[in-house]
Amino acid sequence: KAGVTQTPRYLIKTRGQQVTLSCSPISGHRSVSWYQQTPGQGLQFLFEYFSETQRNKGNFPGRFSGRQFSNSRSEMNVSTLELGDSALYLCASKRWATSGAYNEQFFGPGTRLTVL
C-alpha cells in the first residue's frame, strides 16, 4: 500500500511569510503527527491529530498550527516565518493506539523548508 506522502518536498520562503505543508497518511491510519528536524535540535515533536482533534502537543510557539480533515489528511501551517524555522518537517501516521498499546508509526519523506 502507498506510504505517507508529503507535499511539497521542497519550499523556499522569506522571513515574515507563512507556509502550509500537507500530509496524506497511509490508508487506514487516523493519527497524524508532525515533527521538525534540524541539525542542532534533532527531531522534535510538534503535534498529533486524531479524528480532526489535536491530541498531543510539543513545545513550539503558537505560530505553528495544524489541522486534520475528515479523510485524515493533515496540514501544518507556520505563520510569520523566521530564519530558525528552516528545517525538515516530517509527518508520520499510525493507527490510533488505546492507552498502554503501541502501534508502529510510519514517516513520510518530509518537506525541506528554507527561510531566507
Place this chain on the structure above:
Amino acid sequence: TQLLEQSPQFLSIQEGENLTVYCNSSSVFSSLQWYRQEPGEGPVLLVTVVTGGEVKKLKRLTFQFGDARKDSSLHITAAQTGDTGLYLCAGAHYPRGGSNYKLTFGKGTLLTVNP
C-alpha cells in the same frame, strides 16, 4: 521533560568493523524504538523493544533495552556500506492527559561506513 542522549554523535568506520551506539536517559520509557534515516528521506523503523532486558536481533543488528527501561544500545556486526545513515532512538511515553503515546527522539548517531 524527557531527554534521550545518543552517543557517539558521529562514527566513521571501515567496512567489516563492529560498532555499538548508545541511547541513554534518566527517564523510564514504555518502549524504545530505533530508526534509520537516509539523506532526503524520513526515518524508517528498525525495531521496537518493550521489556526491560529485552534483546532483539535483525540480521547483523542487535538491539538491547536496559533492565530499567531507561537506556538502549544498537550493535552492528561486520558493518557494510549500506549501513551508512543516521540512527535515531526514540522513547515512547504517555503524557499526562494524553490518550496516546508520544515519542521523544535522541539527536542521532551519524554512521559512515567506508569501503
